[in-house]
Amino acid sequence: MKNKVFNSFDEAVADIPDGASIVTECWGTTGMSQNLIDALVRKGTKNLTLITHNLLPTVLKLEGIPSANLADLLPQLKKIITPVVGIQQLGAGAFVKDYVEKGLEVELTSHGTLASRLYAGAADLGGIYNPVGVGTILEEGKEKRVIDGREYLFEKPIKPDYAFIRGHKADFYGNLVYWGVYRADQPVMAMAAKCTIAEVDEIVELGGIDPEHVVTPGIFVDRIVKVPEDAMGSVKITKAAIGKIGEIDFIRKLLFK
Amino acid sequence: MKEKLDREVVAMRAAKELKDGDCVNLGIGIPNLCANYIPEGVLVETENGALGYGPLVMQDEIELADQHYTDAGGRYWKPIPGMALFDIVTSFIMIRSGRMITILGGLQVAENGDLANWNTGGGALGGTIGGGMDLAVGAKRVIVTLEHTTKSGKPKIVKECTYPLTAKRCTNTVITDLAVIEVTPEGMVLKEVAPGWTAAEVQELTEPKLIIAKDLKEIDLV
Numbered sequence: 001m002k003n004k005v006f007n008s009f010d011e012a013v014a015d016i017p018d019g020a021s022i023v024t025e026c027w028g029t030t031g032m033s034q035n036l037i038d039a040l041v042r043k044g045t046k047n048l049t050l051i052t053h054n055l056l057p058t059v060l061k062l063e064g065i066p067s068a069n070l071a072d073l074l075p076q077l078k079k080i081i082t083p084v085v086g087i088q089q090l091g092a093g094a095f096v097k098d099y100v101e102k103g104l105e106v107e108l109t110s111h112g113t114l115a116s117r118l119y120a121g122a123a124d125l126g127g128i129y130n131p132v133g134v135g136t137i138l139e140e141g142k143e144k145r146v147i148d149g150r151e152y153l154f155e156k157p158i159k160p161d162y163a164f165i166r167g168h169k170a171d172f173y174g175n176l177v178y179w180g181v182y183r184a185d186q187p188v189m190a191m192a193a194k195c196t197i198a199e200v201d202e203i204v205e206l207g208g209i210d211p212e213h214v215v216t217p218g219i220f221v222d223r224i225v226k227v228p229e230d231a232m233g234s235v236k237i238t239k240a241a242i243g244k245i246g247e248i249d250f251i252r253k254l255l256f257k
Numbered sequence: 258m259k260e261k262l263d264r265e266v267v268a269m270r271a272a273k274e275l276k277d278g279d280c281v282n283l284g285i286g287i288p289n290l291c292a293n294y295i296p297e298g299v300l301v302e303t304e305n306g307a308l309g310y311g312p313l314v315m316q317d318e319i320e321l322a323d324q325h326y327t328d329a330g331g332r333y334w335k336p337i338p339g340m341a342l343f344d345i346v347t348s349f350i351m352i353r354s355g356r357m358i359t360i361l362g363g364l365q366v367a368e369n370g371d372l373a374n375w376n377t378g379g380g381a382l383g384g385t386i387g388g389g390m391d392l393a394v395g396a397k398r399v400i401v402t403l404e405h406t407t408k409s410g411k412p413k414i415v416k417e418c419t420y421p422l423t424a425k426r427c428t429n430t431v432i433t434d435l436a437v438i439e440v441t442p443e444g445m446v447l448k449e450v451a452p453g454w455t456a457a458e459v460q461e462l463t464e465p466k467l468i469i470a471k472d473l474k475e476i477d478l479v
Binding site: 027028029030031083084085093096097100106108109110111112113115116119131132133134135136137138179180181182183184185186187188215238239241242243246252253254255256257 | 293303304305306307312313314315316319320322323324325326327329330331332333336342343344345346348349352353371376379381382383385386387388389390391394395421422423424425
């Protein structure tokens with residue numbers, strides 16, 4: 001069996017060429033592959049297409065907490081496919097506005113449609129007929145078809161070149177389990193991409209994951225890197241980050257009852 | 258000017274629509290407030306992959322917050338027995354397969370049930386879609402909560418939406434700070450009015466002609 005374990009994040013992203021498409025998770029910092037994103041920022045790869053659920057705004061950088069977020073990648077992007085380009089509190093389009101003026105292309109989609117298009121990409125389907133978006137501005141430029149009396153829009157599959165995945169545990173074959181809502185988009189992203197790179201809390205021996213609990217089988221995972229204890233998004237650093245955001249009044253009110 | 262219901266009371270009234278055994282996904286705005294009033298036995302779902310999760314972490318117990326347990330708005334919640342965790346494909350199958358009730362916020366609702374809740378103009382970047390369109394199209398019942406009028410007093414319940422649509426003909430029930438309205442094939446039926454308000458007064462602040470229910474009553478939280 002080929003060794004899938006890489007010793008550094010830089011090595012794991014070293015072959016990503018300019019113009020590549022990358023799919024990765026982002027619900028705020030939850031489930032984000034911060035170390036792989038950071039390595040790609042360091043590498044400076046250009047003209048990327050990013051497929052993601054949202055972009056975390058840079059204003060959430062916390063002093064003393066190492067962190068990367070998808071907004072760091074904005075200067076390197078040619079195109080983004082996403083359902084979220086802003087949040088209420090910061091204004092619509094707030095995350096991308098400056099870059100759109102400089103030529104960034106934004107393809108809006110609903111989140112469920114994004115999931116279905118990634119599934120279609122993973123399963124080698126030619127596309128999907130989708131009831132969501134009918135009668136909205138998302139209709140523009142899409143084939144409309146009536147099936148059994150209901151209107152649908154044709155949506156193309158998404159087959160990204162790379163997926164950055166944030167797992168909890170991996171074994172040496174690349175079998176993955178996730179932790180809590182970190183799972184979210186990651187399993188379908190791992191299946192849709194041609195090359196899937198996972199950063200994980202722990203790498204365990206074969207047998208260290210109960211086969212009944214495997215969520216993403218190792219066939220979908222090409223590279224694994226362990227997140228060091230003091231690295232971005234580690235359990236320890238994340239805990240410290242939550243303490244810090246609790247000190248910021250507007251974020252505390254946003255994220256806590 | 259007569260007093261309208263405050264947002265918290267609108268949320269309480271909306272939560273009353275739910276029954277033991279229902280699964281519900283709550284949108285942003287007033288719907289978020291409903292979380293505090295969900296009846297026993299109702300399971301709350303969040304798009305990022307949890308169903309039947311526990312109460313939100315309060316501002317004075319931040320040490321209990323765990324990054325692995327957050328909702329779609331990034332808010333922290335507590336895990337409880339009986340909850341389920343799953344991936345996004347499973348999550349949107351739940352949402353799109355008519356198994357879920359959703360309570361959404363709204364900018365405008367039209368007479369025919371059209372909903373606009375994501376964009377106040379300014380083109381494609383004028384708003385955030387998220388999972389709102391999926392919920393509006395796929396839920397078995399769509400309850401929309403909103404203020405009855407804009408701050409300047411213009412109706413939000415309109416003949417035709419002027420803001421970009423979220424979905425066509427998707428709204429079943431509208432709950433505002435003045436009224437409870439059902440969307441039916443015959444038109445909008447006024448079922449309940451806020452205490453102290455008459456049907457005629459509510460009609461005056463509503464663009465489409467309302468059908469007054471025979472059993473019209475005051476909004477009641479019990």
